[in-house]
Amino acid sequence: MDLEPREGVHNLYGVPDQAERAWKIAVGSPAPHAVPYAEMIADGASDEGAALIQVQLEDGLVTAVAWAHCDAQPFTIVGGLTSDDAAFARARTARWRHDSRPGRPLLAEVGGPLRARLLEAGFTEATTVRSYHCHPPGAPEPTRPAQFLDCLHDGPPGEFVYWLDWQHDGYRYDPRRTDAPGRPPRPGKGTHPDGDYYLRLAHDLRRGTFGHPWEQTLTVWGRALPTAIAGDLTELLGEPVRRRN
Known part of the structure; x- marks a missing residue:
């Protein structure tokens, strides 16, 4: 019979019992992320390629999470990585390139050590980005439409x-x-x-x-x-x- 993997980097949908642990690690990881994990999950994750969630397993437990999404954009957007380990960044980049829909380049908005790791993994710098928070009036809606x-x-x-x-x-x-x-x-x-x-x-x-x-x-x-x-x-x-x- 098939056994769930215990080591290495895997798709989260292949180890569904680790979803809660992955959530805690991803949501609790240092911000900012280009696409916060909680925001992506609030939109609804999909294992058909719209949300690409990869986890690092050690002894059967998640120790790091990386996520990207490509539902409506002309790019596959790197949402975030909870580790800037060089091997983890290289493995995630290779897997995202494999899993992305044809003709959609990878796009990442990062800084600090992770920027250096993604450049080492094959990314090229395109431009400088500055982001601002938007605070519309009124109470936010509790659920996605x-x-x-x-x-x-x-x-x-x-x-x-x-x-x-x-x-x-x-x-x-x-x-x-x-x-x-x-x-x-x-x-x-x-x-x-x-x-x-x-x-x-x-x-x-x-x-x-x-x-x-x-x-x-x-x-x-x-x-x-x-x-x-x-x-x-x-x-x-x-x-x-x-x-x-």
Whole structure:
């Protein structure tokens, strides 16, 4: 049988029981990081390549963490490393180059000893960056309006809609806080299937939609949802092929 690795550098998704320890090490490491670990996890980590989380294991325990992400940018962004050890920096750089999507260069915003280590690992200096903190008025919202579904960390409570695509990244989002000026777009590829099974549903399954790619059908369920959108769906797709009460 397969045993979890105990030494070396590995993908965190290969050692999921170490997620909590990795969190404590990454969040507790000296700042600043270009992308704080807690912020990246709040957006939702993904093992399909949007979030690249690598951990150093010694005797089965995480001793160092490195993270990068590449979900919507033309670059793979190095979020941070908890160690400026030269061997760790070289190994992470090589792995990120291997895992990054084709055509996306690595971009790091660092200073101090880690800058020297990344230059030794093959980075070249592009420019000087100066960052400022933004403090918008009002209390910050306690949850993200849209996130990747994350199998390593618990998600937020509340009434979120879940969008699921078989064998691909899923999302949770608040429909009241997406697709509006100044807000992120509503995640997911759509509702009607284009080759995969698509689901949008409430956390307790009391209402939702299911797109079936083979049948080319869209199933709608819930106490009020089918009635509320029946006219629009009939106009778009024709009369229902099945009804269940």
